Amino acid sequence: MLNKTVAELAKGLESGEFSSTELTQEYLTQIKSEDSKYNSFISVTEDHALAQAKAADESRAAGNTTPLTGVPIAVKDIFCTQGIKTSCGSKMLDNFEAPYESTVTEKLNAAGTVMLGKTNLDEFAMGSSCESSYYGPTKNPWALEKVPGGSSGGSAAAIAAGLAPAAIGTDTGGSIRQPASFCGITGLKPTYGRVSRWGMIAYGSSLDQGGPMTQTAEDAALVLNAMAGFDSKDSTSLDKEVPDYTAKLSEPLKGLRIGVPKEFYSEGLNSDIAATTQSAIKEIEKLGAVVKEISLPRTELSIPAYYIIAPAEASTNLSRFDGVKFGHRCEDPVDLYDMYTRTRAEGFGDEVKRRIMIGTYALSAGYYDAYYRKAQQLRRLIKDDYVKAFEEVDVIMGPTAPSLPWTIGAKENDPVSMYLEDIYTLSVNLAGLPGMSIPCGMVDGMPVGLQVIGNYFDESLLLNIGHQFQQATDWHTKRPA
Amino acid sequence: MSLDRSDVESIAQLARLKIDDAEVPAYTQTLSNILDLVDKMQAVDTTDVEPLANPLDATQRLRADVVSEENQREQLQKVAPKAEQGLFLVPKVIE
């Protein structure tokens, strides 16, 4: 039963080949025996999963099904799940059982999926390596000494290791796409506002977006169908009809106009990754697409813009972690100030503190215009570049990340070198566009991802391209030994 | 842009983060490095560019003025570090 795609599992459940309870049990057993190697889960919700599986089997028996009824799924531990520990990878929330349910998990529950557990992440989703978690780093199943990428590294590793058929991630600056690339899976960040942020613990509110992480583009379409949609509880949610994302998977790519930004193939890119992604684009060209070089001139500026905007938003989003209403509180505070400063110093890890401090600085009197306002102006210029590009092309392609997964600990004391690794993914969040990473080759035994960026609301097209590519190639079927 | 010790201390105070004296030099260094990285944007002329706060330039939706939330105190205070008689307790507030 393991190593099947969501689409295959759905067929097996439908035909009665196995029950959700059997399937769930199988995965739980696998997680128990194998995850100590990867540390991809923070919590395994066994009882909850078996209860959901039983309910799924019962509703199937009653003829009450959705395409995902009984399918096990792992959820990044950034989504609030009622009565279940929701840690966000932080000591701050080590004792936090959310008193309410996120919209995404509520929708997945309504679709009949089974939550296997909550996956590891960089603390508060701040990182590109899944190393900053309070619960220790997640390891890349392709090479245990390497990082799985981040922040949704637990979700990516769990899929690559065969511990979950699909998972949910969030992406603020590449946190779905980059770990998908590092672990050889498919990951989609939808258009900003397509998936509700209610109950998804905020990092950079104007950038955060939840999305599916799966083995195939087809699976991503199935899972996105269950996640997407308007939510009246989220002011930034889009009140726009959600299509059936599986509807266009099989459409031919004939005439598809692909733009390849020259800035994505400049200095700093691993040359093997360059070659691998270029040959993947050639492959898609063979399917009938037309490729042209384009320019996204402010690509490099997305790093400073992002590393001001995201920390600025984060610095105030994280002010609520003050030891008053929930979460960690230091022992025996002598006064209010002591309670605040010690609670927060103890509860947050180093990278979170750094980002809070950068954000605080960028918003402070005298620096606001030079940093925050400037970054928001650049953000508009970056978006404008995309808008212009999409007048000429249907999608934009290039590498998801400039480097292969690095060794755990290698960049620990050098945050700047880690930030530079996000160069190709950040601008997509700044502009609010949908972006996808699909496996497109191997370099030095590690998977490489091709990033496909679409125009607003064009998730269907991205998934269509992913599916067609995966029909023609088998990179998505490769699994670590 | 490089920060000095007192910058780091005042930022930490604003952000309510206790930083040990021994940690200050490391923070000073890494935060200065990050600011060096972001300072690349200062070279771009952004005169007359309207800042972009929401990527879709969307506008606010309004909620009907109808009570939808009932008393959830018991459930919500289960996760509180210290609560008594329905109140969240904190070290004495001085005005």
Added chain:
Amino acid sequence: MSWEIVIGLEVHVQLNTKTKIFSGSSTQFGAEPNTQACAVDLGLPGVLPVFNEEALHKAVAFGLAIDAEIGKKSVFDRKNYFYPDLPKGYQTTQMDYPIVGVGHVDIVLDDGATKRIGVTRAHLEEDAGKSLHEDFEGFSGIDLNRAGTPLLEIVSEPDIRSAKEAVAYLKKIHSIITYLDISDGDMSQGSMRCDVNISLREKGESEFGTRTELKNLNSFKFIEKAIATEVERQAEILEDGGSITQETRLYDPDKDETRPMRSKEVANDYRYFPCPDLLPVEIDQQYIDSVSANLPELPDTKRDRFMSELDLSEYDASVLSSSKALAAYFEQIVDVCKEPKLAANWTMGELSSALNKNAVEIEDCPVPAQDMGTLILRIKDDTISGKIAKQVFFAMWEGEGTPDAIIEAKGLKQVTDTGAIEAMIDEVLAANPNQVEQYRGGQEKLMGFFVGQVMKASKGQANPGVVNKILKEKLQG
């Protein structure tokens, strides 16, 4: 030295929406602690705000009432600071793009002159919770029921020059918000609170002096006293050649002194920036027009109408229109009796003094307006005299019944029977022969004496007109 007082006011008005500005929790006052504080109000991880349409509507109505520019695009910002009653570590407010822009309010000064006070802006924001300082063994208790209640913060220009003007301005704001029914205006419950910025400068000086801010004053009486106290403190310092420290101070009504707020000692840097969880609020002219078309009559319009339609003096019209409840009471009386002047005299006379004497608000007046109207009708139709009417009014105040019932029960009906009055007059004249002689000898001012005697004999119930007429005839006869 002669000092000029410069005052600017920030008035916080709680809007009387059913739910909070960004959540569906009830705003009702007086609930058990934290029973009206949902996950959004508590700022739990992952929660998000959605803006209440009624809060917008009420803010726009206020803007139109003070003739202000309405922000067609207003933006919510985060004001960042740590405080236990501020659950998210920031207050959602409006900084650069408030919902209400420049407007004005007219106040009437003691000498009857009208003064225009500029309103710089009015913006929407969320209220904080409350810290309760009763002892929990060294801890404070936090109640977040109030957190997220919509506030309209109305900021005046530094146009105010005395404590009296400040109070007049506040009363005018109070009157506008209650007329609009956008707030209950109940100061004792904190529905309207005020921060006062005060500075002094030498008369004739154009630069402002250093100001202090008095926080959270919530009664007209305290505001007036607090300003006077702070002005005196500043004047003393300046007279001695000292300088004022810019700071936030609290007024202690028990000691009648102001003192600096300890918790605000550390200069704060609020790091305002647009809230990414809320989007710009855009409204069009059609929306503004529809709010405008449905505005109720406002105090100044009512005052003008009282003058033009009811022929009241400017003073009477101003007093009677100053409070929505008082105006409504007065208008009901007029509806019944159709005698605006008498109604005004009674409302501002006997009724107001009874209310004052007993410290009762017009809203809680024990005498229904309908009955006041009937009472005036009874004067008009000669059932009772004005003097007797006062007696009836006091009985009404004591809850003895309707005017007619009281007149009946106490036998206060005016005597108009000329025969009975003639008999009483004859008696009086017979008993006072000397005075009769003096009157006839030219001392006509003795008329009052005779009227008084007859009224006394009738226990006040004789119709004074009839008494006068018959007396004159008899004395001249």
